């Protein structure tokens with residue numbers, strides 16, 4: 001539900017960066033333009049570059065014009081007049097006093113009641129120090145609420161994430177810490193719980209009696225671009241699996257919450273991670289595939305392999321693709337494999353969840369024709385948004401054959417009616433104090449515990465080796481074999497038909 005955001009000051013650390021320009025300014029603008037933010041808010045941009053307030057406002061306006069669809073020039077002007085700039089090195093304790101002075105003026109001018117949201121759009125190395133100084137220099141000491149948004153990655157393993165968390169919790173309560181996973185802001189990821197718990201026909205068959213397997217694919221066409229410095233240390237496992245892929249697994253596998261309240265939903269998600277089978281070395285080798293893109297063709301154009309990309313080590317073993325078979329050892333899911341795969345430079349940009357249902361008890365049709373398809377429920381997360389259900393029917397006039405048909409719901413009908421961007425929804429939620437779609441510490445800790453065992457097996461040389469896949473393909477043959485040995489194959493991403 002959309003509510004009007006209360007009066008507040010937003011402090012945006014990292015205001016000259018890529019995330020602020022491409023995602024955060026446009027997301028805030030959309031909230032304003034739709035009337036969810038009224039006039040009583042200010043945004044203080046913080047970075048080390050020199051800007052006057054006016055230069056910064058012009059920069060914000062230009063970013064919105066470039067990245068927000070259908071931006072209105074007059075509204076953009078009015079919106080950007082709420083922005084202020086402070087040149088500040090976040091590692092310098094005394095500079096926080098200037099921030100406090102500015103915020104005190106803005107709190108008064110905009111009647112914010114001291115409500116403040118601190119958004120850390122900065123490199124992770126700053127995630128600990130900023131909350132520490134915000135607290136020690138008394139900035140968080142106001143009458144209003146104080147919330148902090150932490151970008152990803154939250155640590156690089158369980159020990160580093162624990163240390164970071166302890167540091168942040170010295171200054172902010174868990175309830176006021178909003179760890180962002182932007183996949184949780186995606187329309188169709190949020191829709192999973194409605195499709196499941198809002199439709200008795202699905203929830204009653206959402207278990208190992210009726211579901212054969214689950215597949216989650218998140219493929220990208222982009223390569224590493226200019227992010228090799230970060231990506232070389234992360235790879236697809238830390239960049240996508242630890243957070244986004246596991247979040248989608250949790251949304252598909254969780255039990256119904258007692259109520260639609262943040263803690264009820266987050267409790268159920270955590271229980272999924274508690275039932276996730278944590279792999280030993282042998283299981284990592286058997287169930288987790290890693291690979292790197294080699295040169296290939298994308299849209300008819302030759303593109304380089306990962307090792308030829310700028311700032312990538314000549315013999316880098318960083319994986320740009322991961323496929324895995326996961327097991328959730330609980331009453332609902334025992335025996336149902338969850339196959340996940342994600343990678344860069346793949347054939348299509350797509351995120352899709354496919355629920356494959358079991359065949360009926362008697363082979364009246366499926367043994368007789370190759371055209372028989374298992375029933376599939378596809379949740380199209382992006383770029384198309386929607387749901388489709390594959391059924392078997394009979395072709396017109398022919399009683400002896402089968403025709404798979406799709407019943408499709410398309411969530412995104414026209415360019416003018418795009419769903420809100422993930423960051424828009426998440427900013428809206430944290431300004432309202434709704435943490436449902438942010439990751440709680442116990443989720444983060446368990447997900448690192450699961451991931452660390454894979455990282456360790458790979459580092460010890462006991463996991464499967466890094467193989468290669470040509471750019472423009474859907475991954476290495478080993479990822480196909482992972483499913484083939486169970487008699488399965490990957491369902492390739494499909495489009496939601498426009499006419500439906």
Ligand SMILES: NC(=O)C1=CN([C@@H]2O[C@H](COP(=O)(O)OP(=O)(O)OC[C@H]3O[C@@H](n4cnc5c(N)ncnc54)[C@H](OP(=O)(O)O)[C@@H]3O)[C@@H](O)[C@H]2O)C=CC1
Pocket residue numbers: 013014015016017018019020046047048049088089090091120121122123124151152153
């Ligand atoms: N970009 C994206 O699409 C995504 C980014 N993220 C995460 O968001 C965060 C930010 O990423 P991104 O915007 O790409 O990073 P950038 O490198 O583009 O921006 C970093 C920002 O930090 C500022 N900065 C650096 N050092 C200091 C300092 N000592 N004091 C004050 N400001 C400083 C920089 O400005 P200046 O140099 O002027 O000080 C700049 O504004 C990261 O954690 C990233 O992992 C997550 C998902 C997607």
Ligand SMILES: O=C1O[C@H](COP(=O)(O)O)[C@@H](O)[C@H](O)[C@H]1O
Pocket residue numbers: 220239240351
């Ligand atoms: O967090 C990240 O996500 C993006 C993919 O996000 P999407 O919304 O475009 O699917 C990925 O490219 C990036 O490497 C990763 O850091």
